[in-house]
Amino acid sequence: MEMSGEQSLAPRPHRPKSDKERKIGHRRVGEGGEITYKKIQTTTIMGSIQLGIQHTVGSLASKPRRDLLMMDFWELETISFPPEGSSMTPAHHYSEFKFKIYAPIAFRYFRDLFGIQPDDFMMSMCSAPLRELSNPGASGSIFYLTDDDEFIIKTVQHKEGEFLQKLLPGYYMNLNQNPRTLLPKFFGLYCYQCNSKNVRLVAMNNLLPSYVKMHLKYDLKGSTYKRKANKAERSKSSPTYKDLDFMEHHPNGLFLEAETYSALIKTIQRDCRVLESFKIMDYSLLVGIHNLDLAVKEKQEAAAKARSEGESDYEDAPEADQYMVQEREEQRTTALNRSR
Amino acid sequence: MEMSGEQSLAPRPHRPKSDKERKIGHRRVGEGGEITYKKIQTTTIMGSIQLGIQHTVGSLASKPRRDLLMMDFWELETISFPPEGSSMTPAHHYSEFKFKIYAPIAFRYFRDLFGIQPDDFMMSMCSAPLRELSNPGASGSIFYLTDDDEFIIKTVQHKEGEFLQKLLPGYYMNLNQNPRTLLPKFFGLYCYQCNSKNVRLVAMNNLLPSYVKMHLKYDLKGSTYKRKANKAERSKSSPTYKDLDFMEHHPNGLFLEAETYSALIKTIQRDCRVLESFKIMDYSLLVGIHNLDLAVKEKQEAAAKARSEGESDYEDAPEADQYMVQEREEQRTTALNRSR
Numbered sequence: 156m157e158m159s160g161e162q163s164l165a166p167r168p169h170r171p172k173s174d175k176e177r178k179i180g181h182r183r184v185g186e187g188g189e190i191t192y193k194k195i196q197t198t199t200i201m202g203s204i205q206l207g208i209q210h211t212v213g214s215l216a217s218k219p220r221r222d223l224l225m226m227d228f229w230e231l232e233t234i235s236f237p238p239e240g241s242s243m244t245p246a247h248h249y250s251e252f253k254f255k256i257y258a259p260i261a262f263r264y265f266r267d268l269f270g271i272q273p274d275d276f277m278m279s280m281c282s283a284p285l286r287e288l289s290n291p292g293a294s295g296s297i298f299y300l301t302d303d304d305e306f307i308i309k310t311v312q313h314k315e316g317e318f319l320q321k322l323l324p325g326y327y328m329n330l331n332q333n334p335r336t337l338l339p340k341f342f343g344l345y346c347y348q349c350n351s352k353n354v355r356l357v358a359m360n361n362l363l364p365s366y367v368k369m370h371l372k373y374d375l376k377g378s379t380y381k382r383k384a385n386k387a388e389r390s391k392s393s394p395t396y397k398d399l400d401f402m403e404h405h406p407n408g409l410f411l412e413a414e415t416y417s418a419l420i421k422t423i424q425r426d427c428r429v430l431e432s433f434k435i436m437d438y439s440l441l442v443g444i445h446n447l448d449l450a451v452k453e454k455q456e457a458a459a460k461a462r463s464e465g466e467s468d469y470e471d472a473p474e475a476d477q478y479m480v481q482e483r484e485e486q487r488t489t490a491l492n493r494s495r
Numbered sequence: 496m497e498m499s500g501e502q503s504l505a506p507r508p509h510r511p512k513s514d515k516e517r518k519i520g521h522r523r524v525g526e527g528g529e530i531t532y533k534k535i536q537t538t539t540i541m542g543s544i545q546l547g548i549q550h551t552v553g554s555l556a557s558k559p560r561r562d563l564l565m566m567d568f569w570e571l572e573t574i575s576f577p578p579e580g581s582s583m584t585p586a587h588h589y590s591e592f593k594f595k596i597y598a599p600i601a602f603r604y605f606r607d608l609f610g611i612q613p614d615d616f617m618m619s620m621c622s623a624p625l626r627e628l629s630n631p632g633a634s635g636s637i638f639y640l641t642d643d644d645e646f647i648i649k650t651v652q653h654k655e656g657e658f659l660q661k662l663l664p665g666y667y668m669n670l671n672q673n674p675r676t677l678l679p680k681f682f683g684l685y686c687y688q689c690n691s692k693n694v695r696l697v698a699m700n701n702l703l704p705s706y707v708k709m710h711l712k713y714d715l716k717g718s719t720y721k722r723k724a725n726k727a728e729r730s731k732s733s734p735t736y737k738d739l740d741f742m743e744h745h746p747n748g749l750f751l752e753a754e755t756y757s758a759l760i761k762t763i764q765r766d767c768r769v770l771e772s773f774k775i776m777d778y779s780l781l782v783g784i785h786n787l788d789l790a791v792k793e794k795q796e797a798a799a800k801a802r803s804e805g806e807s808d809y810e811d812a813p814e815a816d817q818y819m820v821q822e823r824e825e826q827r828t829t830a831l832n833r834s835r
Contacts, residue, residue, distance in 0.1 A: 221765075221768065222668070222669065222672045222673055222765055222768065222769070223668060223672065224665065224668070224768070224769065224772040225664055225665035225668060225772065225773075226772050324565055324664050324668075325564065325565035327668065328562070328563060328564065328565060328664075328667065329562065331671050332562045332563065333562055425561075425562055428561065428562065428564070429562070429564065432564040432565065432566050433565075
């Protein structure tokens, strides 16, 4: 789901721009390949975010669980992180910054609903450096991925962040009534503040974690106008195709069990009603196809390769195995509203 | 629960007032005993409300159930009831009026949650004339009771009605998380409009339906300041006592099973947190005590009386019987946040 947000700022005309420096939105790639967002080094942002999240999840542990209240949606907590450390925060080697946590109790409630334990969340978020995804969206957002592939942290514009916060009560209602919802799972909304610059961030689930290989991926909008993946996308090892490609690849559509189909359609209808009620129209459905036949073949090939190289560990990739046991359809279809 | 509302209007000084006419708030009792609210005959209000509720419950039947959305809380439906009838509404012999229904889909959702079937709601509300309770609250509100004793319709001030509407999302959240809540059950919020006068009404559960006799009733605020039932109240056949009376009658408190006690206290704490979050402080706990020993005695006396009068039907009051089978404690205690 791509939420309607502020337009990205145009580059300032009076500033001489290097040919090598590429810029989309607030994201810049410098001559040496170093990436900045609002001119802050992305490594600084990543490290600081981790300190902030570690602090908030840790401090929530001392607040007993209780019913979520309306006012929890409007709460905002701010913590200062001086480099020398404080009674509340550790010393660090980044620039001084503030970390703002939107609706901490509400997001804890959501994480609980999604079955995310605080320890697991903290481990995923903070125990290893984040990775920046190399292909940013057209909006110039930066995507950070946790080392274990579970979570994505995405930069959002001011308006988009505000909008998301306003959405929270309705989001709560949808989760309660429609637990199978395919709308993105939001785990946190934060703002990293440094040198009077604000970087707003939303933590979400990673829709396509790498431990299940998707042989085909589609971003579907239900429109056929200009809905074809461009050359750059097609040349990727795992491109995300669009509506026209889908129609070409699957002229008869995808086969789903009757029960799966009706459950899926019902969920999509309910999700669309929620999006419509919030006047959100710029969203799409991300469909990932895991081809079981191909997966078996790939597994055999990998095993053969491992044997020829004298390694045997490869033979049993446990997650993939487990996965295929769970799914006995010919094609695995994950249909999720897109969140990037 | 008595919500903070507009103060009742003082009587206009320039109007000559009959000695016999008594007035509290908008409620007047005329010389002949006829009751008016905002100078509209209460019988007219009662009949018109019934037409309005009948219409709204009926028309909702054609709208399929769906997930409740945030925007449903702000919906307002208005229906005109001309005396000659229309394509939508029946003819009637009251003055022309309009009936406004606040958040119809949201209240249907609440009624569903409370297990109130549409047919039952309509039957209770509309199949027999409403009765007006003779003892209005200090606020000058009028209370209408359905013939089967299940529901109460209470007039509320403009501000109180607005406040209740604003509360609805938080009310939804509480019902979802805390289904044992003792807060009032709201089934509908309406406005009857006639001659440019507005009578706002809220439909609620009747906390103390007559089919379970409460031998003692208390309205508890947790304060001892002036918390003694006055003479007029004490002289009633079934008075509602207050905190000081409770302490006098039950110096050792009430005995509850450990499990019942802890569940009750937990529920009250959760309810208080919700009320606090909405800055509501003027509420009290209504406690009704059904004394099983006394009930058995009363039943025996009634049976003996029936025998001496040659009637035997009386012996088996089924509801009371069923009730006592369910409750094996010495005293039955219903603890509910007061709603009048």
